[in-house]
Amino acid sequence: MTTTTRRRPALTVTRLVAPAMLWISALYFAIVIVVFAVIGYVALVHGEGTDEPTSHAELLANSSPRFFLGSLAIIVTSTLLAHYLPMGVTRHQLFWAGTTLILGGAAAAAAVISGLFLVEWFVLDGTSIPITYRTPHLFDSSAQVGVIFLEHLVALAAFMALGWLIGSVFARYGGWGGLGLLLPCLLLGLLPEALLGVGWVGQSYGALGIEPLPMAASVPLGTAVVAVMLLLNHRLMRDMPLRRPTS
Amino acid sequence: MTYSIEARDLRLDYRGSPALRGLDFRLAGGGIYGLIGRNGSGKTSLLSLVASLMKPTSGTLLVDGEDPFENPRTMPDVCLVQDRVKDSGDEMWKVGGYLRTAAALRPHWDQEYADRLVDLFELPQRKRLSSLSLGKRSALNIVIGLASRAPVTIFDEAYVGLDAPSRYAFYDEVLSDYMAHPRTVIMSSHLVEEVDSLFEEVLILDEGRLLAHEDTDDLRSRGVSLTGPTRAVDDLRPGLTVLNEQVLGGTTSITVYGDLDEDTLSHARAAGVEAGPVRLQDLFVHLTRKDRR
Numbered sequence: 001m002t003t004t005t006r007r008r009p010a011l012t013v014t015r016l017v018a019p020a021m022l023w024i025s026a027l028y029f030a031i032v033i034v035v036f037a038v039i040g041y042v043a044l045v046h047g048e049g050t051d052e053p054t055s056h057a058e059l060l061a062n063s064s065p066r067f068f069l070g071s072l073a074i075i076v077t078s079t080l081l082a083h084y085l086p087m088g089v090t091r092h093q094l095f096w097a098g099t100t101l102i103l104g105g106a107a108a109a110a111a112v113i114s115g116l117f118l119v120e121w122f123v124l125d126g127t128s129i130p131i132t133y134r135t136p137h138l139f140d141s142s143a144q145v146g147v148i149f150l151e152h153l154v155a156l157a158a159f160m161a162l163g164w165l166i167g168s169v170f171a172r173y174g175g176w177g178g179l180g181l182l183l184p185c186l187l188l189g190l191l192p193e194a195l196l197g198v199g200w201v202g203q204s205y206g207a208l209g210i211e212p213l214p215m216a217a218s219v220p221l222g223t224a225v226v227a228v229m230l231l232l233n234h235r236l237m238r239d240m241p242l243r244r245p246t247s
Numbered sequence: 248m249t250y251s252i253e254a255r256d257l258r259l260d261y262r263g264s265p266a267l268r269g270l271d272f273r274l275a276g277g278g279i280y281g282l283i284g285r286n287g288s289g290k291t292s293l294l295s296l297v298a299s300l301m302k303p304t305s306g307t308l309l310v311d312g313e314d315p316f317e318n319p320r321t322m323p324d325v326c327l328v329q330d331r332v333k334d335s336g337d338e339m340w341k342v343g344g345y346l347r348t349a350a351a352l353r354p355h356w357d358q359e360y361a362d363r364l365v366d367l368f369e370l371p372q373r374k375r376l377s378s379l380s381l382g383k384r385s386a387l388n389i390v391i392g393l394a395s396r397a398p399v400t401i402f403d404e405a406y407v408g409l410d411a412p413s414r415y416a417f418y419d420e421v422l423s424d425y426m427a428h429p430r431t432v433i434m435s436s437h438l439v440e441e442v443d444s445l446f447e448e449v450l451i452l453d454e455g456r457l458l459a460h461e462d463t464d465d466l467r468s469r470g471v472s473l474t475g476p477t478r479a480v481d482d483l484r485p486g487l488t489v490l491n492e493q494v495l496g497g498t499t500s501i502t503v504y505g506d507l508d509e510d511t512l513s514h515a516r517a518a519g520v521e522a523g524p525v526r527l528q529d530l531f532v533h534l535t536r537k538d539r540r
Contacts, residue, residue: 009323012351020339085300087352088323088397238317241301243261 009089010096013080017101021072025105028068029112036060040120044129054124057116057142058133061152062199065109066159070189073102073163077171077237085242095234102164102230106157113156114149117142136202138215147215154222155193161229162189168236188229192222248355248398249277249431250311250324252297257306259292259455266292268455269306274433274448276311276398279425281446281463282435283527285535289455290435291329294403297433298327310399323354326397328388328405342379342387343372346394353395360424361394367416381408389417393424401433418445443527453535467524470533471507474500475520483515490525490533502529 040056080094089097121142124131131142139147165185170178194201196219197212205212212218252274259267267289274280284290295301296308299315299322308314310321340348346365350356365372368386371379379387385408392400406417422445425432434442443449449466451458459466470490473480477499484501491502502525507515512522 009319009352016348016351083348084352086298086327086329087349088325089352090299090317090319090322092317093319239302242295243301 010093010100013084013089013094013097014100014104017079017097018104021101021105022108024072025069025109029065029109032060032064033116054129055117055120055131055133055142057113057120058135058137060116061113062135065113066156069105069109069156070159070163072105073160074167074170076101076164077168077233077240081171081237081240081242091237091240092234095237098164098233098237099230102160103157106153106160109156110149110152113152114145117148118145134203135199136205136212137198138196138219150219151196151198154196154219154226155199157226158189158192158222158229161226161233162186164233165189165229165236168233168240172236172240188225192225195222195225248324249429250321250398251276251309252399252431253307253309253312254293255307257293257296257308258304259289259296259301260304261292265455267296267303270455270457272450272457272460274431276431277429278447279421279432279434279445281439281443281449281527282433282452283437283439283449283531284435284452285437287454288452288535290452291403292455293452294327294401294433294435297399297401298322298325300327321399323352324397325399325401326353326392326395327401327403328392330385330388330404330407337377338375340376341372342370342374342376345376345387346372346390349391349395353391353397355396355398357394357396360396361390364390364393364420367420368413382410382413385409386413393420396424396428397430399431399433401435403435404437407436407438414441418442421445439528439531440526446527449527451531451534458534463527466530467527469506470502470504470525470530472500472502472523472525473515473520474498474523475515475518479515479518479520482518483511483520488533490529502526504530504533 036056036059039059043054043056076098080098081091084094084097085091121131138151142148162185165188166178166182169181169185173181190201193199195213196202197205202212213221254270254272257267257270258265270293282290282293292301296303297310297315299317302316310318310325313321315321315325346361350358350361368383368390370383370387370390376384376387385406388405389402389409392402392405402421406414409417418441421432421434434445436442443463446463448461449463450460473483475498477494477497480499480501488504489501490504493500507522515522
């Protein structure tokens with residue numbers, strides 16, 4: 001019996017790759033949430049009276065998730081090309097599969113982080129402890145779930161697109177070429193967060209006396225930079241050879 | 248469904264050195280084609296271009312009349328099976344999942360046939376690819392190649408990892424499935440002896456050049472094997488290009504390159520020497536000998 005199910009190869013590839021990425025990310029988030037919950041509990045019980053900012057959801061969000069997800073994205077190009085190009089999926093279709101994985105992954109992670117902010121708000125709402133943050137954000141309350149999601153969606157998408165771009169650059173130009181282009185890639189990847197004026201980059205604005213852009217401008221501009229990184233990936237992938245030992 | 252394959256002045260440079268040096272050929276399709284050549288002759292490079300894994304440096308390549316590179320119509324219909332022993336991500340894949348992936352992406356996939364081949368090659372569906380033996384990994388690749396029923400099915404040295412019984416089972420499957428579902432099958436190898444009876448046409452590559460593209464029988468008729476009493480065979484030998492020689496007691500068998508005229512053949516028969524077809528392997532070795540380049 002012959003199957004004829006191959007209608008949307010990009011979606012099929014996304015559906016095939018997503019579970020593995022989801023499991024790895026879920027395991028990672030489970031570990032960091034437990035670690036930060038313990039840290040938050042200890043700080044809550046023993047840290048009364050200190051001037052330390054109190055939001056541990058922010059501490060988590062500002063740290064490893066973006067680097068973890070960015071690292072995960074580095075293997076997207078090599079994995080997609082090695083496994084799905086020989087199965088007859090075009091690079092263009094693989095680009096769309098990669099884009100769906102990157103944006104879907106960023107959205108899922110942003111949703112988890114928004115949920116953590118919300119949980120923290122619920123926990124601390126009835127106490128005398130105010131929720132304070134270490135770095136600037138688009139939101140000023142942990143109850144502003146929509147804005148929290150938007151900020152982290154753009155920031156995480158930027159880091160994942162950056163990881164994907166770095167992986168594509170190394171796959172295309174090899175070790176030395178990849179190293180040579182690493183700095184421009186990193187600068188481009190940090191640009192969305194700089195435009196948003198959030199995180200550690202945003203914190204330096206205060207010291208430098210720079211006024212951050214209003215959200216109505218920073219979010220579209222940050223999104224545009226993410227789109228540029230995705231398009232650069234398309235440019236790199238569209239005729240990338242899959243070299244194998246010759247005979 | 249069969250696809251033709253055509254190359255015109257096809258060139259590929261790899262890291263600055265030419266891997267393919269201006270190939271010209273046309274495969275009409277609907278046949279089993281042999282692509283033979285020594286290691287590094289350009290076989291995998293050529294097949295990678297057909298499967299759109301790489302882009303030609305210059306020249307034209309057409310699959311079913313269209314450029315195959317990034318072609319969403321032809322790419323799913325070209326199945327290149329390579330002798331991949333290890334690949335990135337092998338730790339992640341299980342045999343069953345790998346087959347389901349192929350089933351989801353190959354438009355002509357035949358699940359019942361795939362199940363039968365899995366039984367034939369005794370593939371363990373729950374094992375990870377990384378824990379498969381060389382033979383089982385080759386068998387898995389072959390199952391995908393056959394069950395994909397792609398209009399262009401290419402086996403690039405894909406069967407050299409199999410043991411002898413499995414290899415012969417594979418040859419039988421290729422032939423019977425091709426008879427039932429005609430398509431363009433290309434088999435690449437430098438181990439010619441076992442598979443040459445399958446080929447309708449043969450392409451011989453050497454150092455990126457096409458040395459020969461002929462009907463298999465025509466190619467075989469370029470030479471002749473002579474077997475008989477040693478003295479009679481030795482009398483025929485002067486002036487002939489001998490590709491191979493075997494001596495057993497008082498009997499000698501030589502493989503000769505080039506046509507023998509009817510008088511010589513009559514003389515040979517009269518002296519008790521039998522003339523027979525030449526083995527493709529001997530011709531291949533002769534044509535790709537270093538001193539002929």
